[in-house]
Amino acid sequence: GESVGLHLPTLSVQEGDNSIINCAYSNSASDYFIWYKQESGKGPQFIIDIRSNMDKRQGQRVTVLLNKTVKHLSLQIAATQPGDSAVYFCAENRGGATNKLIFGTGTLLAVQP
Amino acid sequence: GAGVSQSPSNKVTEKGKDVELRCDPISGHTALYWYRQSLGQGLEFLIYFQGNSAPDKSGLPSDRFSAERTGGSVSTLTIQRTQQEDSAVYLCASSLKTGLGAYNEQFFGPGTRLTVL
Numbered sequence: 001g002e003s004v005g006l007h008l009p010t011l012s013v014q015e016g017d018n019s020i021i022n023c024a025y026s027n028s029a030s031d032y033f034i035w036y037k038q039e040s041g042k043g044p045q046f047i048i049d050i051r052s053n054m055d056k057r058q059g060q061r062v063t064v065l066l067n068k069t070v071k072h073l074s075l076q077i078a079a080t081q082p083g084d085s086a087v088y089f090c091a092e093n094r095g096g097a098t099n100k101l102i103f104g105t106g107t108l109l110a111v112q113p
Numbered sequence: 114g115a116g117v118s119q120s121p122s123n124k125v126t127e128k129g130k131d132v133e134l135r136c137d138p139i140s141g142h143t144a145l146y147w148y149r150q151s152l153g154q155g156l157e158f159l160i161y162f163q164g165n166s167a168p169d170k171s172g173l174p175s176d177r178f179s180a181e182r183t184g185g186s187v188s189t190l191t192i193q194r195t196q197q198e199d200s201a202v203y204l205c206a207s208s209l210k211t212g213l214g215a216y217n218e219q220f221f222g223p224g225t226r227l228t229v230l
Contacts, residue, residue: 043221
C-alpha cells in the first residue's frame, strides 16, 4: 500500500552542525506535508508544514524542502542543539474531509555535545 | 492554555480484559483523532470524529476496537478482549474543524501506554 517512509532511521550530529532528515512519500495526491518532533514519553509536536504547491518553507532554525518530482521531503535544522534530540516524523495529509495523517516510521536525531 | 489530555498515562492489563482510554481535546476543537504507535514505529490512524458527523472508522484494526465521543468533547477508545498485539501507545489529537480544502494543525496528547500481559 501507499506509505510515507524515511531513509535514515538514526542520525547523529555534533552540536552546532546542521541536520538534514529525509523522507520519501508515495502518494502524489497528498496536499500537505508535516514534520513532527517527538520527545521520549510525549506526544508528537508540530514543527513545520508545507503545502504541495510550494517547494520550500522556512521557520525558526528549520527549513522544509519538497521535491514533488521525486516525491521527496526533507527537514533541515540549522545549528542543531541538544534540545533537538528526538524522533522526527514526516506525515502526509491527503486532504478530503477527514484530514487524517499518514506517518512515516521516524528518524532518531542524536545531538552530540 | 490547556492542551490535549489523556488518561490513564499507563495501563497494564491481562489478555482478554477490556480497557477504556480517555481523551480530553482542546476546548473548541471539533475534530478529534485516535492514533496508535507501536514500539519504534510511526503513528497509525484509527478513527476520526468531526462534530455530529458519522465518524471515520476506517483505521480500526478489528471489531474489538470502538470509540465514542460524547457531547462533541471527551472521547473514549475501548478495546475489548485485549490481545498482546494491542500493546502500544494510543495517542489522541484534536484540531479545529476540518473540511475539503482546509487543513488545520493537529495537537497531540501525551498518549496512553497500554501493555497487555
